[in-house]
Amino acid sequence: MAGKTDKTRMRYPKFKLGKLPARRGAVQFKLATYLIKTQLPTPPKVFGDQGLVTAPWSMLGNDNFGDCVWAGAAHETMLWNREANRTVAFQTKGVLSDYSKVTGFDPKNAEQTDKGTDMQTAASYRRKTGVIDANGKRHKVAAYLALRPGDANQLALAMYLFGAVGIGIKFPDSAMTQFNQGKPWSVVPGPAPTEGHYIPGLGRDNNGNFVIVTWGKLQTMTPGFYTKYCDEVIAYISQEALSNGETRNGLKIEQLQTDLKAL
Numbered sequence: 001m002a003g004k005t006d007k008t009r010m011r012y013p014k015f016k017l018g019k020l021p022a023r024r025g026a027v028q029f030k031l032a033t034y035l036i037k038t039q040l041p042t043p044p045k046v047f048g049d050q051g052l053v054t055a056p057w058s059m060l061g062n063d064n065f066g067d068c069v070w071a072g073a074a075h076e077t078m079l080w081n082r083e084a085n086r087t088v089a090f091q092t093k094g095v096l097s098d099y100s101k102v103t104g105f106d107p108k109n110a111e112q113t114d115k116g117t118d119m120q121t122a123a124s125y126r127r128k129t130g131v132i133d134a135n136g137k138r139h140k141v142a143a144y145l146a147l148r149p150g151d152a153n154q155l156a157l158a159m160y161l162f163g164a165v166g167i168g169i170k171f172p173d174s175a176m177t178q179f180n181q182g183k184p185w186s187v188v189p190g191p192a193p194t195e196g197h198y199i200p201g202l203g204r205d206n207n208g209n210f211v212i213v214t215w216g217k218l219q220t221m222t223p224g225f226y227t228k229y230c231d232e233v234i235a236y237i238s239q240e241a242l243s244n245g246e247t248r249n250g251l252k253i254e255q256l257q258t259d260l261k262a263l
Contacts, residue, residue, distance in 0.1 A: 014176055015059075015215045018066025018116040019168050019196035022232035026120035027146035031158060031235050034145065043160035048203015048211050050218060052082035059216040060095040065110060067099040068198040068214070069117040069166075073131045075213050076164040076200045077139045080238040083163055089134040098131050119168050119198065123234055130239075140239045147233040152223040156204060158235040164200045167212065168232040171197040175225075184209050185221035187228050196231070 057078070060071035074090035081088040099105045099117065102125050106113045123144045130138030147154050147165070158165045170193035175185045184207075199212040199219075209220040 013063075013180060015063050016066045016068070016114075017171055017195045017197040018062070018068040018114075019198040020116045020118045021196060022149070022168060023118065023120065026118070026232075027123065027144065027234060029143075029145050031145040031147050031154065040157065041160065043156045043204070045208070046204060046206050047160055048205075049079060049083050049163055050202040050211055050213065053078055055087070055089065057213050057216045057218075058090070059092070060090055061092045061099075062215055065096065065099070065105070065107065066114050066116045067096060067105070069119060069122045070095045070099045070131065072166060072198045072200045072214075073098075073122065073126060074133075076166065076236065077131060077133070077238075077240075079164050079200075079202065080241050081139075084240060086240075088137075088139065090131075091134045094132045094134060094136075098125070101125075101129075116196070117198075119166065119232055119234060123166070123236070126236070141236040142239040143237045145235045145237075147235055149232055150227040150230045152210075152226055155201060155210065155226065155230075155233065158233075159201050159203055159210075162235050162237060163241065164202055164236070166234040166236060167199045167201045167226070167230060168234075169193075169197050169199065169226075169229040170231055171195050172229065179215070179219055185219065185225045187222070187224050193229065201233075 057075055060074055061067045062071040074095050078088055078090065096105070096107060102121060103115060103117055104113055126141045127144060130140035132138050147158055155165060172190055172193045174188045174190045178185050199214045201210055201212050203211045205211055205220055209222050210226060212219050212221060
């Protein structure tokens with residue numbers, strides 16, 4: 001009986017991942033280049049607007065396919081629009097269509113085509129084309145910037161400035177178990193990760209852990225987990241959140257947009 005009970009306890013769902021390995025220098029522009037330190041706010045201990053999203057976050061295909069970068073893009077767009085008092089919904093079909101356009105994914109031949117997404121390639125698509133919502137409208141980002149991978153202080157600042165930040169991690173097996181058990185992601189002994197995952201970072205809770213969204217629900221991770229497993233991270237400036245060429249926290253992006261157009 002004990003053996004059967006132990007086996008039953010280990011029957012946790014194993015959802016899909018889907019972030020391709022980081023490419024050093026793929027995102028040319030760095031967040032630090034466009035920030036004036038004397039004008040930067042200090043993020044409070046607890047922050048984040050994730051509570052504004054009252055509709056289900058939804059899996060958006062990431063339970064069955066490796067479209068985490070695109071499900072994350074939809075979740076980020078949902079949050080940015082709620083910050084602007086708008087409600088935007090996404091459907092799995094639309095999210096997978098963007099995954100298909102960029103990577104060649106075919107749900108009818110997933111075994112051969114479900115290979116995951118490069119974060120920089122997706123960021124460029126989001127700036128030039130935009131992700132499609134449930135009503136067929138596309139949502140673009142105005143610009144995107146690379147952060148220093150694993151720098152917890154810079155991540156906190158970027159989440160506070162931009163509302164959501166795209167985090168790429170090397171995903172350890174232990175994190176899937178912690179997710180299913182409702183525990184924060186933390187560093188535990190185990191084999192080195194072999195696959196990557198994309199998660200939108202949204203804020204920080206009263207335990208000092210970062211709040212993210214993945215597989216349709218909110219999850220937390222310790223700063224130590226972020227430092228150890230993050231291999232790339234991108235701050236997006238939402239086109240819909242801009243006011244007179246500035247972010248909601250007053251960051252001017254005119255020079256950044258000029259630099260991006262020159263690529």
